[in-house]
Amino acid sequence: MNKIYLATKMIGDAYSAQVVNQNEDIIAWLAHKLKHSFGVSLEIMNILYGEKEICDSLTKDEKELVELSGILHDLGRFYQHKDGRHLSNSEFDHGEYAVKLLKDNPNFNNPIILFAIQEHNQIAIRYDNPYYTELSDHDKKVADITAKLLRDADKLENIKQFIYEGHPKLTYEITHEPMSEYVKNCVINNFQISNKIIKNTVDRIVGLLSWVHDINYETTKTQVRNLHYIEAGINEAITYGATAEDCELLRKYLKV
Numbered sequence: 001m002n003k004i005y006l007a008t009k010m011i012g013d014a015y016s017a018q019v020v021n022q023n024e025d026i027i028a029w030l031a032h033k034l035k036h037s038f039g040v041s042l043e044i045m046n047i048l049y050g051e052k053e054i055c056d057s058l059t060k061d062e063k064e065l066v067e068l069s070g071i072l073h074d075l076g077r078f079y080q081h082k083d084g085r086h087l088s089n090s091e092f093d094h095g096e097y098a099v100k101l102l103k104d105n106p107n108f109n110n111p112i113i114l115f116a117i118q119e120h121n122q123i124a125i126r127y128d129n130p131y132y133t134e135l136s137d138h139d140k141k142v143a144d145i146t147a148k149l150l151r152d153a154d155k156l157e158n159i160k161q162f163i164y165e166g167h168p169k170l171t172y173e174i175t176h177e178p179m180s181e182y183v184k185n186c187v188i189n190n191f192q193i194s195n196k197i198i199k200n201t202v203d204r205i206v207g208l209l210s211w212v213h214d215i216n217y218e219t220t221k222t223q224v225r226n227l228h229y230i231e232a233g234i235n236e237a238i239t240y241g242a243t244a245e246d247c248e249l250l251r252k253y254l255k256v
């Protein structure tokens with residue numbers, strides 16, 4: 001059977017099963033993730049077809065692996081709740097959980113898909129991942145492309161949501177303070193900002209903006225530039241207490 005259909009069905013079925021008898025917050029979360037999953041599956045192919053050289057280097061079957069990784073990447077998100085409570089990312093690794101669900105499924109137990117999904121929510125791709133290290137040299141190249149495309153598509157889809165709808169993550173833990181010293185240091189030194197070190201809302205916004213350090217393909221960069229993501233994020237940060245000095249720092253170091 002067509003694997004794209006089966007993957008799409010798997011996401012639809014996970015949503016339908018989990019949404020039953022849930023509270024409003026969990027329903028909103030599941031609906032957001034359903035929309036995000038399909039958004040990423042479109043973005044990943046848009047980016048792939050925008051990168052002619054990369055696209056031409058992949059076979060039809062390899063392109064299918066890219067698309068399947070996009071559709072299935074957030075399968076774990078549909079299970080990130082317990083007893084009506086949303087579990088935090090430190091309590092529940094949704095990339096890991098998706099791999100747990102997919103690794104025994106004969107349609108999707110391909111190490112390239114499993115590697116890309118397991119690494120999509122890590123601060124950086126871990127090339128010591130056994131799904132990667134055991135691949136042939138050719139498949140390593142395909143896995144690297146797939147993982148990078150997935151990370152780009154995931155960020156681009158979230159960036160579009162931020163631009164068009166406001167970011168759902170900004171709806172909790174609201175504070176009005178300048179950027180913390182630790183996050184400032186990350187910005188200057190080009191580090192990814194982990195959720196664990198975020199102290200206030202401005203830090204959280206800067207964390208989202210810092211994604212631009214981890215965009216791999218020119219097609220994605222062009223879209224992010226055209227959306228004026230950095231300027232929109234800075235304006236958002238100002239409303240939560242970012243100082244003129246914070247903004248200057250962000251404009252100088254966060255470039256795409």
Ligand SMILES: [Fe+2]
Binds near residue numbers: 074094120121154
């Ligand atoms: Fe994810």
